[in-house]
Amino acid sequence: MKDLKFIHKFPVILLLLMVFCFSIGSESIGKSSDYASARKRMVLYQILHRKITDQNVLNAMGSVFRHDFVQEAYKKKAYEDRPLPIGYGQTISQPYIVALMTQLLNIDKESRVLEIGTGSGYQAAVLARIAKEVYTIEIIKPLHDRSNKILNRTGYQNIRTLNADGYFGWKAQAPFDAIIVTCASDFIPPPLIDQLKKGGLMCIPVGPPFKIQHLILVKKGKTGDITTQVIASVRFVPLTREGE
Numbered sequence: 001m002k003d004l005k006f007i008h009k010f011p012v013i014l015l016l017l018m019v020f021c022f023s024i025g026s027e028s029i030g031k032s033s034d035y036a037s038a039r040k041r042m043v044l045y046q047i048l049h050r051k052i053t054d055q056n057v058l059n060a061m062g063s064v065f066r067h068d069f070v071q072e073a074y075k076k077k078a079y080e081d082r083p084l085p086i087g088y089g090q091t092i093s094q095p096y097i098v099a100l101m102t103q104l105l106n107i108d109k110e111s112r113v114l115e116i117g118t119g120s121g122y123q124a125a126v127l128a129r130i131a132k133e134v135y136t137i138e139i140i141k142p143l144h145d146r147s148n149k150i151l152n153r154t155g156y157q158n159i160r161t162l163n164a165d166g167y168f169g170w171k172a173q174a175p176f177d178a179i180i181v182t183c184a185s186d187f188i189p190p191p192l193i194d195q196l197k198k199g200g201l202m203c204i205p206v207g208p209p210f211k212i213q214h215l216i217l218v219k220k221g222k223t224g225d226i227t228t229q230v231i232a233s234v235r236f237v238p239l240t241r242e243g244e
Contacts, residue, residue: 038079046081052099060129061099069122088140092120101203104217105178107131116166117182121147124159134159135173137166139240165242169195184213184236196220209238
């Protein structure tokens with residue numbers, strides 16, 4: 001596993017060259033130059049500086065408009081180094097954590113990815129910039145409806161959404177090359193392990209709600225054996241279940 005500690009002596013010129021090679025795209029709402037500059041700074045100082053080196057991930061983080069996925073009151077803070085509230089007790093994750101979890105999945109243009117916890121839709125959009133297909137599940141109906149509307153409006157054609165209990169995954173579309181869980185569980189849900197393809201990877205925060213959790217990388221071997229690796233300490237909202 002690559003070293004995930006922050007780096008402090010990365011040559012500045014090289015960093016700038018890498019950042020400005022991204023395809024930023026055209027902005028869809030007001031103050032486009034402000035958003036573009038903020039997004040470049042986000043990639044440079046929050047992501048690349050923390051040793052996220054997968055070019056596909058860097059390109060995705062530099063091209064997805066995070067401000068499209070936050071509420072109006074927080075748009076000016078969309079590219080700050082922190083999570084932001086999206087309503088219903090949920091958050092849009094810190095940009096670095098989105099990039100880190102995406103890099104850990106090691107996906108490419110042939111990958112089929114399952115996401116548990118659509119939330120704002122931002123993580124799904126980042127995944128969709130890299131993967132062939134993204135399947136994302138959100139249990140909170142208003143959040144599902146809002147994120148589905150945003151993803152459709154912003155033109156993501158390779159994302160399918162579902163309003164359901166993510167604990168059970170999406171059996172009809174399994175198996176998946178990678179699974180990402182963006183909410184914390186006390187344990188790794190067995191249905192998700194079953195739906196992970198042999199040779200696949202899962203990234204999931206495991207631990208008690210509203211406390212420090214462990215970001216776990218799950219690897220399913222070619223014979224179906226399971227190994228886990230602790231990547232970092234994190235804090236996610238808990239996995240919501242039906243009836244809660």
